[in-house]
Amino acid sequence: MISENLTNIQANIPENVKLIAVSKTKPIEDLQEAYETGQRDFGENKVQELIEKYPQLPNDIRWHFIGHLQTNKVKFLAPFVHLIHGVDSLKLLQEIDKEAKKNNRVVDCLLEFFIAEETTKFGLDLQEAEEILSSVTAGRAGHAPPLPNVRICGVMGMATFTNDTEQIRREFRNLHQIFQRLKERYFANEPHFCEISMGMSDDFLIAIEEGTTMIRVGSTIFGRRGVLQTP
Secondary structure, eight states: OHHHHHHHHHHTSOTTSEEEEEOTTOOHHHHHHHHHTTOOEEEESOHHHHHHHGGGSOTTOEEEEOSOOOGGGHHHHTTTOSEEEEEOOHHHHHHHHHHHHHTTOOEEEEEEEOOSSOTTSOOBOHHHHHHHHHHHSGGGTTSOOSOTTEEEEEEEEOOOSSSOHHHHHHHHHHHHHHHHHHHHHHOTTOTTOOEEEOOOTTTHHHHHHTTOSEEEEOHHHHOSOOOOOOO
């Protein structure tokens, strides 16, 4: 069923939208089946689970960390993570830069924005993001950037969990507008700033209509969340 589910989703999304298979709590066998179907981008939200799965699967997988990342856990991801979706503070960016430098890497990141009405979600507002970007891009006029081992590639956000599709659409549209504003002000000449990560199993079709470039889909691929089975 995993293979069939992946094929069905891929058939319904545009070529410019990347599918991140959210594999949290899923056993290695499920990830391997998705991999054999051609899936290469996987998303995890727990550091411990990700670092346990990483060595058990093919090394051409692109691992996305999609959870709330604590600064003391960055060092475990820095050697291999492909993209960190949920950066919500300057302190976290600085820590990612420090650990990426130790691993001789530049780590790609997305700024996470709070676009929902649920207080349990994390994220920046526009003012906080612009304060961060003003500080980390200040050195670009002929000088080395303050955080040379971090590359900010776009934005990420989660809509409110609701049946009100118009509210979801407004929230996604808001994130797209934030992306455009930041692109114009801080990244106009930087093609790598191109990603909008929004849309999950219940709302990715709306997200596609509102301009997402990455969708994070778990249950529609793997079924309902279960308990991680360690091989």
